[in-house]
Amino acid sequence: MNALLKVSDLNKSFKALHVLKNVNMEVENGERHVIIGPNGAGKTTLFNCIYGTLTPTSGMVYFKDKPIHDEESYKRVKKGMSRTFQKNNLFEDLTVEENVHLAILGNKDYKFNPLKPLLQYKDVNEKKVEVLEEWGMYARRKWLVNQLSYGEQRLLEIILALSSNPTLVLLDEPTSGMSPSETSQFTNFIKKIPRDITLLIIEHDMEVVFSIADKITVLHHGEALLSGDPESVRGEQMIQEIYFGGGALSK
Numbered sequence: 380m381n382a383l384l385k386v387s388d389l390n391k392s393f394k395a396l397h398v399l400k401n402v403n404m405e406v407e408n409g410e411r412h413v414i415i416g417p418n419g420a421g422k423t424t425l426f427n428c429i430y431g432t433l434t435p436t437s438g439m440v441y442f443k444d445k446p447i448h449d450e451e452s453y454k455r456v457k458k459g460m461s462r463t464f465q466k467n468n469l470f471e472d473l474t475v476e477e478n479v480h481l482a483i484l485g486n487k488d489y490k491f492n493p494l495k496p497l498l499q500y501k502d503v504n505e506k507k508v509e510v511l512e513e514w515g516m517y518a519r520r521k522w523l524v525n526q527l528s529y530g531e532q533r534l535l536e537i538i539l540a541l542s543s544n545p546t547l548v549l550l551d552e553p554t555s556g557m558s559p560s561e562t563s564q565f566t567n568f569i570k571k572i573p574r575d576i577t578l579l580i581i582e583h584d585m586e587v588v589f590s591i592a593d594k595i596t597v598l599h600h601g602e603a604l605l606s607g608d609p610e611s612v613r614g615e616q617m618i619q620e621i622y623f624g625g626g627a628l629s630k
C-alpha cells in the first residue's frame with residue numbers, strides 16, 4: 380500500500396519570500412512522523428499546505444492516493460484529516476463537554492441550530508460520552524476549560540482533533556509552553572493513541588521527538604534536508620553539527 384500522505388515537489392512563496400522549496404515527504408499509515416527544524420524553517424507553512432489553510436504555489440499533496448492540494452480544509456477533514464494549532468483554539472468559558480460537543484457537531488453535515496438545545500443532539504451526545512471516556516476527561520466534563528491546567532487544555536485540544544475519527548492528525552508544537560511534568564503526560568498520552576491513527580507532529584523538544592518518533596523529517600530553510608528513522612537522523616554528521624551542537628532546535 381502507498382503512503383497515507385505524500386507531499387510532492389511542494390513550493391510555497393509569500394510574494395518574494397520562498398518559504399517551502401521543492402519539499403518531498405511521505406507519511407506511512409500508523410506512523411508517528413515528527414518534523415523538526417529551526418524557527419522560521421517553514422514547518423507551520425508546510426502544515427497549512429497539507430491541511431488546506433494555505434494553497435501551495437506549486438506541487439502536489441496526496442492523501443489516501445488522491446490529490447487534495449486544491450481542496451478546502453473542510454473537505455480534507457471529511458476525508459479523515461484533523462489538526463491542532465500552535466496556540467489554543469478552545470472556548471475557554473465553556474465546559475470541557477461543551478467544547479467536545481461543538482467539535483463533534485462541527486464535523487456533522489447538519490447545520491447548527493442555535494434554537495435547539497445542545498443536549499438534543501442524541502448521536503452527538505453519545506459520541507461525546509465515548510470521546511470523554513476514551514481519553515480520560517469524563518470526570519472533568521463539567522469543568523470550565525479555564526479551570527484546567529495549561530497541559531490539560533493542550534491535551535483537550537488533541538482530544539477535540541481526535542473526536543472526528545481521523546486517520547491523520549497534525550499536531551503543531553503540542554508541548555510548547557508545557558512544564559516538564561505536563562510534557563511527560565503528553566508523551567504518555569501520545570503512546571496511548573491507537574496505530575490506526577497516523578500522527579504528523581511538529582516538535583522542538585528533542586527528548587519528546589526521540590521518545591515518540593518512528594520517522595523524522597528535518598526541514599531547514601524550507602528544504603526537507605532528510606527523512607529517516609530517529610537513529611539515522613541522530614547519526615547524520617550534518618544534523619549533529621547544525622542542530623545538536625548549536626542547540627538550534629531549542630526555542
Ligand SMILES: Nc1ncnc2c1ncn2[C@@H]1O[C@H](COP(=O)(O)OP(=O)(O)OP(=O)(O)O)[C@@H](O)[C@H]1O
Nearest residue numbers: 393396398416417418419420421422423424425465
Ligand atoms: N502568511 C504569511 N505571510 C507572509 N509570510 C509568512 C506567512 N506565514 C509564514 N510566513 C513566513 O514564512 C517563514 C516560515 O514560517 P513558519 O511559521 O512556517 O516557520 P516555522 O518553521 O513553523 O517556525 P516556528 O518554529 O517559529 O513556528 C517565516 O519567515 C514567516 O515569517
